[in-house]
Amino acid sequence: MIRLTDEPIRIDDLMSATADPAAGATVVFVGMTRDNNEGRSVERLEYEAYPGMAEKELERIAEEASQRWPIARVAIVHRTGVVPIGEASVAIAASSGHRGDAFDAARFTIDRLKEVVPIWKKEFFEGGAVWIGDQKGEEGVWKNEGGDAPSE
Amino acid sequence: MIRLTDEPIRIDDLMSATADPAAGATVVFVGMTRDNNEGRSVERLEYEAYPGMAEKELERIAEEASQRWPIARVAIVHRTGVVPIGEASVAIAASSGHRGDAFDAARFTIDRLKEVVPIWKKEFFEGGAVWIGDQKGEEGVWKNEGGDAPSE
Amino acid sequence: MTVRILFFASLRERAGRKEMSLEVEPGTTAATLLDRLRRDVPAMAGAGRISLAVNEEYCEPDQTLHDGDEIALIPPVSGGR
Amino acid sequence: MTVRILFFASLRERAGRKEMSLEVEPGTTAATLLDRLRRDVPAMAGAGRISLAVNEEYCEPDQTLHDGDEIALIPPVSGGR
Numbered sequence: 480m481i482r483l484t485d486e487p488i489r490i491d492d493l494m495s496a497t498a499d500p501a502a503g504a505t506v507v508f509v510g511m512t513r514d515n516n517e518g519r520s521v522e523r524l525e526y527e528a529y530p531g532m533a534e535k536e537l538e539r540i541a542e543e544a545s546q547r548w549p550i551a552r553v554a555i556v557h558r559t560g561v562v563p564i565g566e567a568s569v570a571i572a573a574s575s576g577h578r579g580d581a582f583d584a585a586r587f588t589i590d591r592l593k594e595v596v597p598i599w600k601k602e603f604f605e606g607g608a609v610w611i612g613d614q615k616g617e618e619g620v621w622k623n624e625g626g627d628a629p630s631e
Numbered sequence: 632m633i634r635l636t637d638e639p640i641r642i643d644d645l646m647s648a649t650a651d652p653a654a655g656a657t658v659v660f661v662g663m664t665r666d667n668n669e670g671r672s673v674e675r676l677e678y679e680a681y682p683g684m685a686e687k688e689l690e691r692i693a694e695e696a697s698q699r700w701p702i703a704r705v706a707i708v709h710r711t712g713v714v715p716i717g718e719a720s721v722a723i724a725a726s727s728g729h730r731g732d733a734f735d736a737a738r739f740t741i742d743r744l745k746e747v748v749p750i751w752k753k754e755f756f757e758g759g760a761v762w763i764g765d766q767k768g769e770e771g772v773w774k775n776e777g778g779d780a781p782s783e
Numbered sequence: 784m785t786v787r788i789l790f791f792a793s794l795r796e797r798a799g800r801k802e803m804s805l806e807v808e809p810g811t812t813a814a815t816l817l818d819r820l821r822r823d824v825p826a827m828a829g830a831g832r833i834s835l836a837v838n839e840e841y842c843e844p845d846q847t848l849h850d851g852d853e854i855a856l857i858p859p860v861s862g863g864r
Numbered sequence: 865m866t867v868r869i870l871f872f873a874s875l876r877e878r879a880g881r882k883e884m885s886l887e888v889e890p891g892t893t894a895a896t897l898l899d900r901l902r903r904d905v906p907a908m909a910g911a912g913r914i915s916l917a918v919n920e921e922y923c924e925p926d927q928t929l930h931d932g933d934e935i936a937l938i939p940p941v942s943g944g945r
Contacts (some may be wrong), residue, residue, distance in 0.1 A: 490642055494661070500716050503665035506737075509646070513655035513728060526776065527792050529855055532839035564652050575664060578741060585658075586734055597836070597857050599792035610793040612859030679873050682934055684920035749917070749938050751873035758876040764940030 481537045481555040483528055488556050493572035499551040502574035504603045510569040514561045519604040526559045526568055529597040533557070540588055540597040548584040550575040555588065557598055568600075632706040633689045635680055640708050642714035645724035651703035652761055658737040662721040664714045665781065671756040677719055678711045681749040685709070687720075695753045700728040700736040709750055784850035786816070791824065792858050796835075798826035801811060813837065814844035818858055833858055841845065865890055865931035867897070870938065873939050875914075879907035887928060894918065895925035897935065914939055 480496035490507060497505055512524045527599045541553040551574045569592065573584040600611045632647035641658060649657055664676045687758045691745045694707040703726040721744065725736040784807055790798045798813050807816060813835045821827045824864070834857040841857075867886055871879045884905075888897060894916045899902070902908045915938040916923055922938075 490646055495640055498717055500666040503663055505661040505663065508730065509657040510730065511655055511657065514652040529789065532836055532855065536838055565650055578660065578662065582734065582738055595860065597791065597860055599858065599860060610659060610858065626817055672939065681872055684917055687920055747941065749941055751939065752940060762939065
C-alpha cells in the first residue's frame with residue numbers, strides 16, 4: 480500500500496496491508512506534528528505534495544527496501560494538507576520474518592522518504608509560518624550551486 | 632502502559648498510550664505468530680507468563696529505556712495463552728521528539744524483553760509441540776552450569 | 784518548443800501560481816533552464832537550492848529538454864529528524 | 865523453614881503442577897536449592913538451563929533464602945529473533 484491522502488492516517492490500515500502469515504515482526508514508524516520545533520511553539524503543519532512524482536518515489540523506495548531486506552510487505556501513507564498537533568503526517572510499516580530486518584527496512588524507508596520524496600512541510604508557529612528546509616542550505620538531490628541566495 | 636492480556640492486542644491502544652504533543656515520532660514493534668519456524672509448519676503459539684514478575688520486569692525495561700533515550704512514553708503489551716497465526720503476541724511503542732531515539736528505544740525494549748521477561752512460548756507444529764528455548768543451551772540470566780542435561 | 788513549469792511550496796506561494804508555460808530553444812538543458820528561471824522569474828529571486836524533475840523524475844543538470852516536458856522546480860523536501 | 869517453589873512452562877508440564885512447598889535448612893542458598901531440586905524432583909530430570917527468581921526478582925546463586933520465600937524456576941524465556 481502506497482498512498483497519499485488528505486484524511487487522518489489509520490495505523491490499522493497499514494497493519495492490514497502488511498499482514499502476512501510468514502511475517503513474525505512488523506515495525507511501524509509514525510511521524511506526527513509536535514508542538515515545538517527549534518524553540519518555536521508550533522500550531523500546525525501543512526504538507527504539500529507533487530502527487531504523481533511523490534507516489535512514484537514512494538513506490539521506488541518500497542521496492543528498494545524489498546530488495547535490500549527479506550521483508551514480506553511495506554506500506555507507506557503520507558498525509559497532505561493541514562496536520563494538527565498529535566496527528567500523523569506519515570506512517571510506514573514493514574513486516575518480515577524476523578525483527579531485525581523489519582526494523583532496518585522501516586528505518587531505511589523513512590530516512591529515504593525524507594530525502595527524496597517531493598513533499599513539503601510548512602510550519603505555522605506562534606507569530607509566523609515557514610517552509611521547512613527553505614532557508615537552510617540543505618542538500619537537494621541536484622542543486623544549482625550558482626543560484627544560492629541569502630536566506631530570507 | 633504495561634500490560635499482560637489474554638485478549639487480542641490492539642495497536643491503537645498503544646498509539647493512544649504513547650501519544651504526547653511533544654512527540655514527533657512513534658515507533659511500534661509488533662511480534663506475531665508466523666506460520667513457520669526452523670522448517671516446521673507452525674499451527675499456533677501458546678504463551679505462559681509468571682505474571683507478577685513479568686510485569687515488574689516490563690516496568691523495569693520501560694524505565695531503563697526512558698533513562699537511556701529522551702523518549703516521551705513507552706507502552707508494552709504482551710499477550711498470554713493461545714496466539715493464532717498472524718495475530719500479535721507482543722507490541723511495543725516508543726514515542727519521542729525525533730525518530731532516531733524512538734527507533735533505538737523500541738529496538739532496545741523488544742531485545743531486552745526477549746532476554747529477561749519470564750514469558751514462555753510453546754510452539755504447536757504439524758506433528759508435535761515444543762517449548763521454545765527449552766532444548767537449546769541458551770543463556771539464562773543465571774544458569775546452574777553443573778545441572779545441564781542432554782537435550783530431550 | 785514549449786515546456787510546462789510547476790511551482791511548489793515556497794516557490795508556488797512566491798509565484799502566486801502553480802504552473803506556467805515557457806518557450807525554450809531546442810537543445811536547452813535542465814541547468815540552462817534553471818539559470819534562466821532564476822534570472823527572469825521574480826518568484827525565483829531569493830530561492831535557495833532547487834532540484835529539477837522532468838516528467839516526474841529527478842534529472843541531471845545536463846539533461847536535454849523536449850517539447851511538452853513537465854518540469855518541476857523542487858525546493859528542499861520536508862526532511863526533519 | 866518453608867519455601868514455595870513455582871514451576872512454569874516445560875517444568876510445570878513435567879511436574880504436573882504449578883507449585884510445591886519445600887522444607888529447607890536455614891542458610892540454604894539459591895544454588896543449593898536448585899541442586900537439590902535437580903536431584904530430588906523427577907520433573908527436573910532432563911531440564912536444561914534454569915534461572916531462579918526469589919520473590920519475583922532474579923537472584924544470584926549465593927543468595928540466602930528465607931522462610932516464606934517464593935522461588936520461581938525459570939527455564940529459558942521465549943527469546944526469538
